[in-house]
Amino acid sequence: MTVRAYLFLAPFLAIFATFVIAPAVFGLGISVTNWSPFRARTAFVGLKNYIALFTPGSLQATQFWTAMRATGLFVVISVPLLLVIPLAVAALLNSRVRAATFFRTIFFAPYVLGVAVIGLVWGYILDTQQGILNHILRLFGLDRDIPWTVNTPWVWVSLVGVTVWWTMGLNTVIFLAGMKGISAELYEAAAIDGAGTWRSFRQVTVPGLRSVTLFVTTTTILASSNMFGQSYLLTQGGPGDETRTAIMYIADQGLSQNNMPGATAMSYVLFLILAIISVVNFRLQRDRGEESKS
């Protein structure tokens, strides 16, 4: 069985080892050096890059934890919305609806746009003085311009709102695919027991989606903690450093400021935090695969 299993896994493992594990190990390695692709000699610097992140008052610590705060805030606000809304929409679409194909295509449509376009389109719509959104709000009697992309707290409303608008179709489709895997007989049985819409949702749909929900929760938390395109393009990290997320800072350090060692050190600190969250998440949502293990 083991040999057969590894034959099935071999193609995946080959590319996974080369393009994921190797760079990850390499990243961990260079985080204790002063490596740069443009430097002839690399020197070992020990835990310097990590210590800097935990030295109060140091530039790295200030900037990194400010960025982590932005990421944390975004995750906390966006993830619940990105789980609940798609689940509700998927449930709506999974009930008998006329023109379901039409609605499914509509709800998925924003997700086909790239982040660059999302940034430009919404930047155009959300412009403080000349955007269409404030124009419409003025028609409804709003007497001041809301600085959607320029000032707090509106920058957060915009970033979360745009992200939900953009990516809810993805989670909706995954939930829908999960719902299609739930046997119709279970619903029939629930109906015979006299379960209404809400009870059959609670008692059949939610349990049936358990492993899919674990997947969606995990990937949504990760997607939100990796957010940077939206704040890079819409708010440019502002006002001040308010919306500069961890990944935006890491990407800048690693790709633009020639500080790959620092960027990898920060990535692994973020990684540890995500690992803790994921362990909790997996514990809370123990899936069938774990249970069936003896």
Place this chain on the structure above:
Amino acid sequence: MKKRWIRGAALGVVAAVTVALTGCSGGGDQTSTDGASLGEGGYSGPKVEITFWNGWTGGNAPKLVPQMVDKFNSEHDNITVKNVVQEWSDIASKLPLAIQSGNGPDVAVLHGDDLGTYAAQNLLTKADNLISTLGYSAKDFPPGVFDKGNYDGAQYAVPWSVTPLGLYINTDVAAKAGITDVPTDKQGYEAALEALKTSGVQGEWVDSFVFTGTFEFESLLWQFGGELYNEDVTKATFNSEAGVQALTWMADHISKGWSPADVSQDGDINALIAGNTAYNWNGVWQTTNTAFDGVQWKAAAVPQIGTQKAVWSSSTHWVFPANKGQNTDKTTAAATFVKWMNDNAAEWASTGELPAANTVRDDPSLVANYPNLKPFIGELDYAHYETVAPGINEANALITTALSNALTGKMSPKEALDDAAKQADQILEQNQAKYGG
């Protein structure tokens, strides 16, 4: 047993790839070929194809550059130039790694503030001999531009274009407030802003983004006699008295009712085009903005708000990347191409940039063909260019953060600048270690 074998194999793959990677990392020590030589009549060696990278997207450049390259190719039997265009930010991302791996271009155009970073990492060819053979020296370009290509005693770059800030005026909006003259000093400008306010117009919208709030701040800083950094770029000085005066003047626009609060990126120029404001400090590149279609506008030199004349300008430069295994024939051919382009740069004005070469820019036909450029050319006597130092962009970004903090009311101008300068000092110190030695 099997488990161990698999774990061993997996480790083996990782180790092999890691070794391969660290092996690669040694590629950065290209010896900068000091000055490939060049004959009097240009490159005379065997036929070569050279690659040219630039970020000239949009506007007239995508039409003009292929024409110029074709013309050059037809006039030179032994050189074929291949023109590769990508967005500036994409070039910034890929160029260093491409050079390091030997896949970069033979010639490229870079902005002045990038030169130090590239040079410090041995990504550019030291071109003193090449450039002196071409016959270029500082006096062929506007004051201060040629020296921006100088790093650590060597010349790496030849100027191509300069792009100063100017004052854009929506003359219809100004006329409605009874303003017909172009304000040139603090008193005149503030009087105009007050007159506009009386007529119900917020006269100059200030934004807190690089384009163009930061450029306006830097112009004002220099006008008040300040500097961005000290002489050897080890300390930030933009939080000096002059800097505080400059940023306070901008922030006062909002409290005095000359500007709305929380202006979005590009909201200032778009408001001018839409007829919602009269003035905007913006770059010469806006002279070719097609959105001005139907708008009554003109451009002028920026007014003198501080104690002396000064204005921000960017510059672009030709460089010769030091690709791994760079062919010196190709670099020589590239130098021939650079010289030819600079000699034939008159049409470049149609893209909204000023040709750097004095001979071309001072030719009366240039202003005759592009009258909007006249005030910008006049500014070049007192223009300040971007700081050249490795890694400087990371410190520069903090100036914009300070602007954002001050103009959105998060901090006072002084607090915002002090906070930014403190962080910039640490970055400058780190850059010494990161790029030194």
Place this chain on the structure above:
Amino acid sequence: MSVKSTGMVRPLPATVALYVALGILTLIILAPLAWMLLTSFKTDAGAIQQPYGLPDPWSIDAYTSLTGGQTPVFRWLLNSFAAASLQTVLILVTASMGAYALARLDFAGKRIIFGLVIVMLLVPPVIFLIPNYLIVEELGWLDTIAALTVPGAAGSFGIFFLRQFFINLPREIEEAARIDGAGEIRVFLQIVLPLVRPALATLAVISFLNNWNDFLWPVYVLLSPEHMTLQPGLSMLQGAYRTHFSIVMAGAAVASIPVLIIFAIAQRQIVESVTGAAVKG
């Protein structure tokens, strides 16, 4: 409230509420897209001078400038289509085989491998970029379709995704097949895969989109203009100094229509119910 009931199962108020909810959602989703499309028919000046109304005049300048000689949009579309399709196939093949092993087979090291898959999901992918560039360079893949597709197919997303669907299937179905003497490959191809067709179709759409919309990686690994893909190509339509809103919006429309068509086709697979027929129990 009406006394006449339209549906057999759902009372009328619920039906009305359902469609009102769907209608509001549709409006929220469509309004920005409609605004984007309208803006693409404005002139460059119109997008800024009349930011609120309908296009006046209506203009197809933005679309003609897309197809103008300098910007080979169709070439980019083809390149993107080839890369996205190839990466999708790669992911479907490697992830479905791997996920099958992780979900349905018992073997030594399973927990370790699944653990690695999950752990690697947590490493911020942004730090893979430069190391992967160096690997791709070492492999001699720069400026090839291999660089555009293989590294992107190596992530944990697909295998984790499919495992979660495979694991939901009842054990009995493949055990019955094995008792009938079916080999592992037959069980995989003929029994298990058809049961997760909605998941496969979903993963196909997501994988295609990820590759289609990627703009950072192609910028690094592509060198020749003729190999350029759509997203970095479209970014060239912007001016060096300013955004041409109508052109960018037109480019976005052109880029998204092929993907919407693919989604419309794929979703028939996604929603087709497979459970009633095959799952017993």
